[in-house]
Amino acid sequence: xxxxxxxxxxSISGYNNGIVLTTVLILLFVRPFISSxxxxxxxxxxSHLLLIALLCRIxxxxxxxxxxxPLKYPLLIFICFLMLSSFLSDNKTAGLxxxxxxxxxxxxxxxxxxxxxxxxxxxxxxxxxxGFIIGILAIYQYFVGFRHLLDYISKRxxxxxxxxxxxxxxxxxxxxxxxxxxxxxxxxxxxxTLIYKDRLWLLMPLAL
Numbered sequence: 001x002x003x004x005x006x007x008x009x010x011s012i013s014g015y016n017n018g019i020v021l022t023t024v025l026i027l028l029f030v031r032p033f034i035s036s037x038x039x040x041x042x043x044x045x046x047s048h049l050l051l052i053a054l055l056c057r058i059x060x061x062x063x064x065x066x067x068x069x070p071l072k073y074p075l076l077i078f079i080c081f082l083m084l085s086s087f088l089s090d091n092k093t094a095g096l097x098x099x100x101x102x103x104x105x106x107x108x109x110x111x112x113x114x115x116x117x118x119x120x121x122x123x124x125x126x127x128x129x130x131g132f133i134i135g136i137l138a139i140y141q142y143f144v145g146f147r148h149l150l151d152y153i154s155k156r157x158x159x160x161x162x163x164x165x166x167x168x169x170x171x172x173x174x175x176x177x178x179x180x181x182x183x184x185x186x187x188x189x190x191x192x193t194l195i196y197k198d199r200l201w202l203l204m205p206l207a208l
Contacts (some may be wrong), residue, residue, distance in 0.1 A: 017060050021119060023053045024111070029126040032134055032185055037177045051104050054111045067113045075106075124192050131189035138172040138182060146170055 027050045036043040068075070082102055089095035115123060146167055153163065171179040 017057070020053060020057045020060060021122070024050075024057060025122055025126045027053060028123060029130045032130055033175050035175065035177055047101075047104060051107065054104075054107045057111050058107070058114070061114050063110060063114075068110065079106075121195075124195060127189060128192050131186060131193075134175065134182075135186065137174050138186075141172045141174045142170060145172075145174065 027046070031046070031050075034042050034046050082099055086095035086099040112120075112123070149167055153167070173179045173182050176182045176185065
């Protein structure tokens with residue numbers, strides 16, 4: 001009887017962990033499609049959902065103390081400086097917001113460290129697939145999207161010279177708000193595709 005109860009609890013725990021992991025992977029996939037500058041409210045909702053999902057994962061899997069232990073002193077110094085800069089800042093509200101952001105980064109790091117090899121591969125796949133789609137969208141914007149955007153602007157009677165110059169330069173940025181943000185993201189994603197040695201076609205939209 002006791003063995004049956006333990007088996008049921010184990011299966012339920014594994015099922016819940018699978019749901020949490022799937023939620024985290026979906027959130028990792030959609031992250032680059034939500035611009036914090038263009039959609040601050042959606043970005044706030046996303047950040048809270050990611051934080052909840054990662055906390056649920058840490059609660060179900062536990063905090064990887066042994067893996068974080070070698071970094072305890074650098075992390076402790078970093079956290080102390082973060083708290084000092086937040087509390088000594090002239091803008092306390094902005095300081096606390098940044099502190100919350102760094103706390104989320106630490107939770108992401110802690111959760112990522114606890115990933116198994118299989119889970120890491122799944123996370124990399126989610127990131128690479130998102131980068132692949134963004135590469136396709138960037139190609140579309142370069143060849144088709146800018147023309148549609150100019151048609152939309154002309155129909156709306158928008159004569160802002162900065163916007164017109166920005167578009168005429170044809171430096172792609174979709175789904176980000178600037179070409180530099182797009183290029184930075186793709187440069188970050190590009191090395192992850194190297195694990196797919198038999199799928200080098202994934203590099204094509206990223207490289208273009």
